[in-house]
Amino acid sequence: MSHSPSTILVVEDDAIVRMLIVDVLEELEFQVLEAADAGEALAFVKSTNQVIDLMMTDVGLPDMDGKALATKVRELRPTLPILFASGYAENIDVPAGMQVIAKPFSIDQLRDKVKAMLPA
Template structure:
């Protein structure tokens, strides 16, 4: 399964991609919303989930999620935030608080998608 990881911090994005790869998922990376939208619009790119930071440099994560749902209506969205207790997650979307462990990330992704 392919997952889109949208994270502006290079080190955090790299760690998330590495963890997802170790868990058996294929991660596609975007460092901002503009690149994420280009990937989302590419219908040849299979995506099972978009995992996005709430605070991106060019757009809020919830705005990106709404645009992503316009492009791919059934795409699950998982927000990652260091301020998880203050984030309002749109209906039908998910949240994981940063920092998270490998086990927490695995459990959250598996709860959304099932086993890779």
Template sequence: MSQTPQPLLVVEDDAIVRMLMVEVLEELGYQVLQAADAEAALKVLKDTQQSLALLLTDVGLPDMNGKDLAVKARELRPALPVLFASGYGDNLDVPADLHQIAKPFSIDQLRDKVQGILQAFYE
């Protein structure tokens, strides 16, 4: 599968989890930007020079929850695909055009979910 040249933005407050997600995605051939909280993510989202292929955000962030971050991200970038990572399983109520993956997830689950979203969006 051809990878998008645009980076993915990973937002996760747990440094170890964020590092693992970034490492896995980079091994899969993606360019990855990372943020430890919503404030840092919004700086990236507001940078009009920075292209993004996907926002992958934890739901439980310390400064703003991931759902609120997604709303703000969509205000700034209406077409940006969003993937929520949640420890709440599949019980998270997300809009139909947004996606979710339950923590903990395997490398294969993360790969398949990200590739599926990007394939549907960019092809």
């Protein structure tokens, strides 16, 4: 019996970019939750019956930056892997269990990064 697909929460305020990321992840057979800002993302995270295996968030969000969001998310789900998407080439420092992918990224880069971060 195959295990159910992993669920990825995508937090991205740019609707077109978010749609592209969601399309890619769905093609890779992930379940995807979409949030346009940190508030929407936290609503998913606070929902105790909502499975989330990984959160991918843009660093720049309108209501709260991605790192502040990640801090709040980790208070609620301490083990959740978090992937930051950043348009800035310089390395942002991220806590343990979090990684960064530089924008723009290829489909292959996204797939490899997500698969590497998900529990086997």
